[in-house]
Amino acid sequence: MPVKLKQLAELLGLSQTTVSRALNGYPEVNAKTRQRVLKAVRETGYRPNRAAQRLATGKAYSIGLVMPIASGIGSDIHFGEFLAGLAEEAVKHDFHFVLNPSAPEDEEATFRRLAASGTVDALFIAHMRANDPRIAILKSLSIPFVVHGRSIGGPRDYPFLDIDNTAAFYEATRLLIQLGHRRIALINGQEHLAFAIRRKKGVTRALKEWGHDLDETLVHHSVMTDEYGYRSMQRFLEQPEPPTAVLCSSTALALGAVRAINQAGLTVGTDISIIAHDDVLPMLKPENFSVPLTTTRSSLRAAGARVATRLIGGILDRGTYPDQELWHAELIVRASTGPAPGK
Amino acid sequence: MPVKLKQLAELLGLSQTTVSRALNGYPEVNAKTRQRVLKAVRETGYRPNRAAQRLATGKAYSIGLVMPIASGIGSDIHFGEFLAGLAEEAVKHDFHFVLNPSAPEDEEATFRRLAASGTVDALFIAHMRANDPRIAILKSLSIPFVVHGRSIGGPRDYPFLDIDNTAAFYEATRLLIQLGHRRIALINGQEHLAFAIRRKKGVTRALKEWGHDLDETLVHHSVMTDEYGYRSMQRFLEQPEPPTAVLCSSTALALGAVRAINQAGLTVGTDISIIAHDDVLPMLKPENFSVPLTTTRSSLRAAGARVATRLIGGILDRGTYPDQELWHAELIVRASTGPAPGK
DNA sequence: AGGAGCATCCAAAGCGCTTTGGGAGGAGGC
DNA sequence: GCCTCCTCCCAAAGCGCTTTGGATGCTCCT
Numbered sequence: 001m002p003v004k005l006k007q008l009a010e011l012l013g014l015s016q017t018t019v020s021r022a023l024n025g026y027p028e029v030n031a032k033t034r035q036r037v038l039k040a041v042r043e044t045g046y047r048p049n050r051a052a053q054r055l056a057t058g059k060a061y062s063i064g065l066v067m068p069i070a071s072g073i074g075s076d077i078h079f080g081e082f083l084a085g086l087a088e089e090a091v092k093h094d095f096h097f098v099l100n101p102s103a104p105e106d107e108e109a110t111f112r113r114l115a116a117s118g119t120v121d122a123l124f125i126a127h128m129r130a131n132d133p134r135i136a137i138l139k140s141l142s143i144p145f146v147v148h149g150r151s152i153g154g155p156r157d158y159p160f161l162d163i164d165n166t167a168a169f170y171e172a173t174r175l176l177i178q179l180g181h182r183r184i185a186l187i188n189g190q191e192h193l194a195f196a197i198r199r200k201k202g203v204t205r206a207l208k209e210w211g212h213d214l215d216e217t218l219v220h221h222s223v224m225t226d227e228y229g230y231r232s233m234q235r236f237l238e239q240p241e242p243p244t245a246v247l248c249s250s251t252a253l254a255l256g257a258v259r260a261i262n263q264a265g266l267t268v269g270t271d272i273s274i275i276a277h278d279d280v281l282p283m284l285k286p287e288n289f290s291v292p293l294t295t296t297r298s299s300l301r302a303a304g305a306r307v308a309t310r311l312i313g314g315i316l317d318r319g320t321y322p323d324q325e326l327w328h329a330e331l332i333v334r335a336s337t338g339p340a341p342g343k
Numbered sequence: 344m345p346v347k348l349k350q351l352a353e354l355l356g357l358s359q360t361t362v363s364r365a366l367n368g369y370p371e372v373n374a375k376t377r378q379r380v381l382k383a384v385r386e387t388g389y390r391p392n393r394a395a396q397r398l399a400t401g402k403a404y405s406i407g408l409v410m411p412i413a414s415g416i417g418s419d420i421h422f423g424e425f426l427a428g429l430a431e432e433a434v435k436h437d438f439h440f441v442l443n444p445s446a447p448e449d450e451e452a453t454f455r456r457l458a459a460s461g462t463v464d465a466l467f468i469a470h471m472r473a474n475d476p477r478i479a480i481l482k483s484l485s486i487p488f489v490v491h492g493r494s495i496g497g498p499r500d501y502p503f504l505d506i507d508n509t510a511a512f513y514e515a516t517r518l519l520i521q522l523g524h525r526r527i528a529l530i531n532g533q534e535h536l537a538f539a540i541r542r543k544k545g546v547t548r549a550l551k552e553w554g555h556d557l558d559e560t561l562v563h564h565s566v567m568t569d570e571y572g573y574r575s576m577q578r579f580l581e582q583p584e585p586p587t588a589v590l591c592s593s594t595a596l597a598l599g600a601v602r603a604i605n606q607a608g609l610t611v612g613t614d615i616s617i618i619a620h621d622d623v624l625p626m627l628k629p630e631n632f633s634v635p636l637t638t639t640r641s642s643l644r645a646a647g648a649r650v651a652t653r654l655i656g657g658i659l660d661r662g663t664y665p666d667q668e669l670w671h672a673e674l675i676v677r678a679s680t681g682p683a684p685g686k
Numbered sequence: 687a688g689g690a691g692c693a694t695c696c697a698a699a700g701c702g703c704t705t706t707g708g709g710a711g712g713a714g715g716c
Numbered sequence: 717g718c719c720t721c722c723t724c725c726c727a728a729a730g731c732g733c734t735t736t737g738g739a740t741g742c743t744c745c746t
Contacts, residue, residue, distance in 0.1 A: 033694080049731085051732080099426070226568065227598050391702080392702050396702085
């Protein structure tokens with residue numbers, strides 16, 4: 001049997017009230033007393049009973065994730081990674097998950113149910129699209145939430161954590177231009193996803209600033225798997241005037257692209273430069289590529305952890321977190337980028 | 344404010360005791376009374392407060408998953424799919440998840456913590472290895488659990504849900520042999536995983552029965568991604584006497600293999616036959632392959648749902664489920680299999 | 687000296703459910 | 717007719733925490 005608050009209080013010769021307050025950081029407790037309490041907690045290994053806390057406070061101490069079931073996002077390699085970060089953080093705080101697989105047409109209902117039932121204190125969504133309707137729904141539902149990514153268009157008055165996709169791909173493109181590349185291709189994520197739109201924008205902007213244009217035939221959108229990276233690259237190489245550099249929205253895509261390049265008898269970094277966005281997937285490290293990959297890096301797992309921290313922090317109202325965060329992806333140069341051929 | 348038990352009882356002119364008993368299926372309630380109660384529940388939309396139930400019963404109404412963090416299993420395409428099935432079922436019963444990412448060396452500690460803390464009523468593990476030590480630990484911990492897969496070696500006295508991997512690959516191999524194939528290759532999952540060992544066993548057995556041997560140079564083990572499928576196939580094709588048929592442990596592997604075959608100027612189903620195991624991933628349907636794939640099929644999502652059902656059923660002790668289930672994978676013939684060339 | 691004002695602490699009332707320990711009333715046995 | 721035994725229901729006591737609404741001294745001021 002675990003130690004209970006009552007026993008702890010008796011042990012200390014204090015009331016439950018005081019012990020509880022000491023633990024929850026209320027001011028009306030003498031500093032010395034609080035220290036004594038904390039010491040006793042350490043010694044006895046006391047852990048408050050979550051069920052009792054839930055009942056007494058009305059908080060759920062759990063967070064909900066609505067995971068789109070369509071198009072196999074669940075079996076998206078990137079989703080598990082994000083989830084792992086989220087979970088790791090949640091476990092630390094003894095928070096639970098309510099994972100809600102939900103078809104897009106049921107999403108609104110799922111949100112409502114979650115908000116009404118009170119089974120979660122806050123929820124989180126991802127895979128933002130342009131003008132994503134979910135944000136308005138969530139705002140109207142008065143349940144705290146954080147989105148991973150940002151929508152495009154519409155008011156930007158909601159809590160999010162995103163990486164600066166535009167800047168990342170802008171900077172990557174600028175590097176390529178500086179290296180003398182002109183024909184630059186983009187193998188991107190699905191067209192309706194916000195991050196993909198922004199990355200394309202970054203590329204377009206950089207090209208424009210240096211007086212070039214993004215050739216639309218050099219842009220492909222698809223699910224971000226190896227397979228599609230390969231196909232896209234292959235098609236680029238078949239063009240009369242193939243690109244000398246390629247940007248990939250994920251290392252998975254890059255894997256396929258590299259294969260296509262090798263197959264064509266070309267060398268990565270010499271004949272064709274590659275820069276990929278690296279979500280820091282443990283299974284797909286850019287430094288392990290036959291030619292180590294230049295990347296824009298931002299850890300998906302860290303993002304997951306951060307979202308959890310913010311969500312949980314908000315619920316416990318401990319500490320104060322920025323409502324909106326835009327992480328910068330570092331541009332890390334490795335061997336897959338080099339001067340444009342003939343320069 | 345949601346309806347509470349007390350209000351419901353008042354409405355019905357009954358005591359809370361009786362209503363509670365009616366809802367929880369206790370026998371000492373008149374059948375008519377029970378019907379009245381159920382009707383009132385439907386009309387008022389009453390839902391028992393989980394926090395209160397947790398406190399009163401001492402049950403957690405949640406299940407734990409210990410997910411290995413190493414080798415990027417979280418970003419394994421198959422994991423999310425299984426999880427989705429599990430989650431969908433859990434949501435139906437208002438159960439929570441406690442997702443525990445855990446490094447292999449911390450796994451035992453994680454199990455102990457989970458079992459001791461009482462934050463979960465039961466847990467589930469997967470990615471079984473041969474002589475998997477986790478089973479003994481779990482048994483000693485006296486916490487209900489179900490494993491997805493089976494260990495190899497050691498007593499088989501624990502609850503599991505597995506597919507009959509040996510039979511699946513035995514039957515697939517038999518089909519290939521009947522079609523005249525002799526040199527049969529296997530692109531398998533990682534060598535230490537139980538399912539991979541069994542699949543290889545199935546292949547070996549079938550070959551042996553028809554008087555052939557499995558050529559060890561035609562067996563590759565790796566993470567099951569597209570990339571490795573490609574590499575393996577490529578190496579097979581470089582052999583002086585390449586295989587005329589290939590078995591793949593996942594459609595992802597098959598995707599890569601098909602690419603390597605096409606690249607070599609060969610035709611799937613004619614020059615080389617392929618059979619893959621299909622976990623029914625929404626993103627990778629065998630019927631969408633350029634040459635539709637012959638597969639051994641068993642839905643991973645369904646398995647997840649089933650594990651959840653059993654776990655939850657056990658906790659609520661509703662209904663009774665078999666302790667051990669071995670699902671048969673159907674062999675579905677499509678166009679990727681054909682007679683061995685020259686036959 | 688007599689309050690006012692603060693810093694600390696406590697007893698007790700919930701939170702919404704389950705479960706224990708009866709109790710009333712009718713059926714059945716002798 | 718009386719007692720026993722079911723059947724069906726109820727009052728009340730928790731489950732382990734948080735929180736309200738005071739108490740109790742002490743210090744400080746006038």
